[in-house]
Amino acid sequence: MTDTVEPADAAGDRFSKYRPDLIPYRFERTAWAAELQDRFADLGPGEATSVEVTVAGRVLLHRSFGKLAFATIRDNTGRIQLLAEASTLDAATMSAFGDIDLGDWVGASGSIVTTKKGELSVRISSLTPLAKALRPLPDKWHGMVDVEQRSRQRYVDLIVNEDAQRVARARSAVVAELRRQFNQRGYIEVETPVLLAEATGALARPFVTHHQALDLDMKLRISLELYLKRLVVGGLERVFEIGRIFRNEGVDSTHNPEFTMLESYEALADYSDVMQLVEEVFTAAAVVVNDTTTFTYKDRALDMTPPYRRARFMDLVSEAVGEPVTFDAPIENLRDLARRHGIEPKPDWGHGRIAAEMYEERVEDQIWDPTFVMDYPKEISPLARVHRSDPNLTERFELVIAGTEYANAFSELVDPIDQRDRFQAQARARAAGDDEAHPVDEDFLRALEYGMPPTGGLGIGVDRLVMLLTDTHHIRDVILFPTLRPE
Numbered sequence: 366m367t368d369t370v371e372p373a374d375a376a377g378d379r380f381s382k383y384r385p386d387l388i389p390y391r392f393e394r395t396a397w398a399a400e401l402q403d404r405f406a407d408l409g410p411g412e413a414t415s416v417e418v419t420v421a422g423r424v425l426l427h428r429s430f431g432k433l434a435f436a437t438i439r440d441n442t443g444r445i446q447l448l449a450e451a452s453t454l455d456a457a458t459m460s461a462f463g464d465i466d467l468g469d470w471v472g473a474s475g476s477i478v479t480t481k482k483g484e485l486s487v488r489i490s491s492l493t494p495l496a497k498a499l500r501p502l503p504d505k506w507h508g509m510v511d512v513e514q515r516s517r518q519r520y521v522d523l524i525v526n527e528d529a530q531r532v533a534r535a536r537s538a539v540v541a542e543l544r545r546q547f548n549q550r551g552y553i554e555v556e557t558p559v560l561l562a563e564a565t566g567a568l569a570r571p572f573v574t575h576h577q578a579l580d581l582d583m584k585l586r587i588s589l590e591l592y593l594k595r596l597v598v599g600g601l602e603r604v605f606e607i608g609r610i611f612r613n614e615g616v617d618s619t620h621n622p623e624f625t626m627l628e629s630y631e632a633l634a635d636y637s638d639v640m641q642l643v644e645e646v647f648t649a650a651a652v653v654v655n656d657t658t659t660f661t662y663k664d665r666a667l668d669m670t671p672p673y674r675r676a677r678f679m680d681l682v683s684e685a686v687g688e689p690v691t692f693d694a695p696i697e698n699l700r701d702l703a704r705r706h707g708i709e710p711k712p713d714w715g716h717g718r719i720a721a722e723m724y725e726e727r728v729e730d731q732i733w734d735p736t737f738v739m740d741y742p743k744e745i746s747p748l749a750r751v752h753r754s755d756p757n758l759t760e761r762f763e764l765v766i767a768g769t770e771y772a773n774a775f776s777e778l779v780d781p782i783d784q785r786d787r788f789q790a791q792a793r794a795r796a797a798g799d800d801e802a803h804p805v806d807e808d809f810l811r812a813l814e815y816g817m818p819p820t821g822g823l824g825i826g827v828d829r830l831v832m833l834l835t836d837t838h839h840i841r842d843v844i845l846f847p848t849l850r851p852e
Contacts, residue, residue, distance in 0.1 A: 399442035410483035421472040448486040468498025552603040557592035566590035570613040585611035589628040605629035625827040634821030635776040644671035654834040673735040685727040692757040717742025730768035747787040749775035777820040781813035
């Protein structure tokens with residue numbers, strides 16, 4: 366594929382005949398390709414009807430046999446063939462049909478017929494040019510194979526790669542189903558700020574920008590959490606938001622600096638209630654994409670039928686390293702254990718952070734079937750409520766499938782005094798050089814002081830969920846316009 370446009374005089378007659386003034390401002394289509402394919406599925410080879418239709422779409426195939434010519438167009442639903450016969454068309458229309466290029470948009474009116482080979486077609490009586498492709502499409506046999514070019518020129522990828530369209534449509538279906546699942550449970554959808562004085566709600570590095578009118582440095586949000594919790598304080602007992610999140614981090618197969626999260630909060634619920642919610646919502650999303658909860662991901666069978674396995678965080682770490690990992694062990698013993706597994710602990714890491722590093726190194730990518738990894742250390746969970754049975758842990762879970770996290774949920778921390786202590790511990794880590802540590806959010810603490818009821822909170826990575834359900838292995842392929850270096 367070339368990125369240069371040929372001048373009209375060098376490209377020959379096909380471009381010199383291109384007349385922008387002939388392109389209509391609108392076009393009345395009366396039928397879609399999929400509708401016609403369904404309606405006339407029983408039409409036999411060589412049959413003709415008197416049914417007149419008007420179709421429109423992009424030309425993907427074009428072939429001429431003198432007095433007989435064919436073109437295949439694709440619209441928003443599928444493909445349909447156009448048939449042009451010199452015996453039934455005036456010379457100007459037949460000539461215009463011959464001037465069609467791959468990639469052009471055309472509209473056509475005519476009657477429904479089938480060819481001798483049984484191909485459903487529109488035998489055209491008129492042809493209307495709707496757009497001229499001044500750049501050639503990629504070779505039909507090889508398509509658009511360069512991964513970066515596909516991401517950079519998604520408009521071309523969608524033209525020539527039907528799988529790209531499949532994923533885009535699946536993403537739309539997943540988002541619609543997620544919204545439906547929460548709406549039907551009485552949650553209300555809200556919008557919270559993107560520009561913040563301080564980025565809060567997660568352990569991540571934010572993007573920084575500047576508000577000229579206020580002469581104020583601001584940050585793009587790294588989470589939806591703390592503003593949604595403010596709404597629960599205000600009496601909106603069930604809220605959710607599907608929103609864009611921005612984290613100043615690297616790009617890999619499961620991370621993009623700009624991504625989509627769904628977060629929800631439900632008053633009077635705990636993390637056990639949220640587990641049930643997640644099972645129901647993920648099951649519904651799987652069915653809307655694949656018509657079943659069992660499908661193939663990375664050439665391996667995956668079953669998302671509830672109930673999902675539940676496993677304690679510290680038990681998984683202990684099993685992976687071959688000896689007990691507990692909060693009672695001397696910290697030096699735990700540091701030595703981490704080193705034996707290729708991890709060099711930092712001086713300020715406690716038991717929970719060291720265990721978390723071993724989990725990431727040895728456990729997470731070994732989990733295949735849907736698993737609720739439960740009861741995370743308090744040290745790495747600054748917004749989760751202390752576990753009712755162990756003060757070293759929190760009531761937090763992550764849903765891990767095929768080695769990747771898809772959801773994160775808590776029994777939310779609602780005690781403003783405990784929350785302040787956690788924030789201050791994070792502030793100390795921040796002062797020690799951890800630029801992903803959570804800042805102290807005084808306004809959120811003030812909100813908690815007005816009283817927040819017991820609440821179950823949830824975050825779902827929408828992009829990753831779409832990857833899973835469409836068997837797509839890089840996040841850039843489920844984001845229509847991923848973050849890339851400038852050309």
